[in-house]
Amino acid sequence: MKAAVFNQFGGAEIMEIKRVPVPNLEKNQIRIKVMAAGLQPVDVKIRSGFFKDMVIDSPQLLGNEFSGIVVEVGSDVISVSKGDHVIGWTTLSAHAEYVVINANQVVKKPSHMSWEEAGALSASGQTALMALDGIHISNGDTLLIHAAAGGVGTMAVQLARSRGIKVIGTSSEANHDYLRRLGAIPIKYGDDLVDNVKKLVPEGVDAALDAAGPEALYASIKLVSSNDRIITTASRHLIEKTGVKTVVGERTQARLYQLTQLVEEGLLQVYVRKAFDLEDAVEAHREVETGHGHGKVVFTINQ
Ligand SMILES: NC(=O)c1ccc[n+]([C@@H]2O[C@H](COP(=O)([O-])OP(=O)(O)OC[C@H]3O[C@@H](n4cnc5c(N)ncnc54)[C@H](OP(=O)(O)O)[C@@H]3O)[C@@H](O)[C@H]2O)c1
Incomplete structure (x- = not known):
């Protein structure tokens, strides 16, 4: 072959x-x-x-x-x-x-x-599902997703929205319309990210998913009150130093089935x-x- x-x-x-x-x-x-x-x-x-x-x-x-x-x-x-x-x-x-x-x-x-x-x-879907479960988000929470337009981010935004979570998603401006279509409030990544998030959501964010890298992880630490409500797929080498979580666990048929059910219900694309x-x-x-x-x-x- x-x-x-x-x-x-x-x-x-x-x-x-x-x-x-x-x-x-x-x-x-x-x-x-x-x-x-x-x-x-x-x-x-x-x-x-x-x-x-x-x-x-x-x-x-x-x-x-x-x-x-x-x-x-x-x-x-x-x-x-x-x-x-x-x-x-x-x-x-x-x-x-x-x-x-x-x-x-x-x-x-x-x-x-x-x-x-x-x-x-399968890959981004299962990773995003495990990530959201890892930080225990629930209806009413505000979640910050870094690299929200990427493979993992796209899945995580939709999964979070399907659970009634308010999502702030970082991307370049080129992807802001895309993020709005997914149901996230877009915000530009870069030096002013922490201040801009604070202005956008003065009440604060409850949890964060870093699918971008160390800068995003450290921004999350400044914005989320508890490091065990921050999870990273992109900065695994920093989990011991910072006390944030990473995605652990095997791919499963049950999780993949859950994703296809959400696709069938029109909640995930x-x-x-x-x-x-x-x-x-x-x-x-x-x-x-x-x-x-x-x-x-x-x-x-x-x-
Ligand atoms: N895919 C998986 O199943 C999986 C599983 C485990 C771990 N991971 C890890 O998770 C990370 C993300 O994976 P992925 O598949 O989502 O990658 P990806 O699709 O290649 O991510 C690309 C996205 O990253 C965004 N981005 C680039 N620089 C950024 C910055 N400085 N701040 C915020 N966003 C930025 C881009 O946004 P713009 O185009 O708007 O710049 C783009 O939408 C990688 O480190 C990967 O190794 C992925």
């Missing part, structure tokens, strides 16, 4: 298409023809060598989320059938024509979602910023590496 791979750490230009073996199928597993797969910051970080001690394969595949069609089921599998349209997660293997995973790593795809939208739901063919992996990696723009970057595969 075709896969987007790299052989040693480096820039986006090292991504190439190679033919690799389709993985074997165990009794409790399913084989899926991938139709679309999201590209996350973690994929480009792995490729760049950001995780210094990480041992990689040669060739190394990437990709943790996908949508696709079940083409084969193991003999012990009863929950999924050949031909099902599914959304799922995997570990560093989705940017390829086929994935083989345990049958409990997929849920049914809502029929109105495009393959691309569905292929980009995946926004695809740009879709690339697998052959254009170099450009796709460069797009994510800009660190700007709204929604998700996705590969279209087998279509």
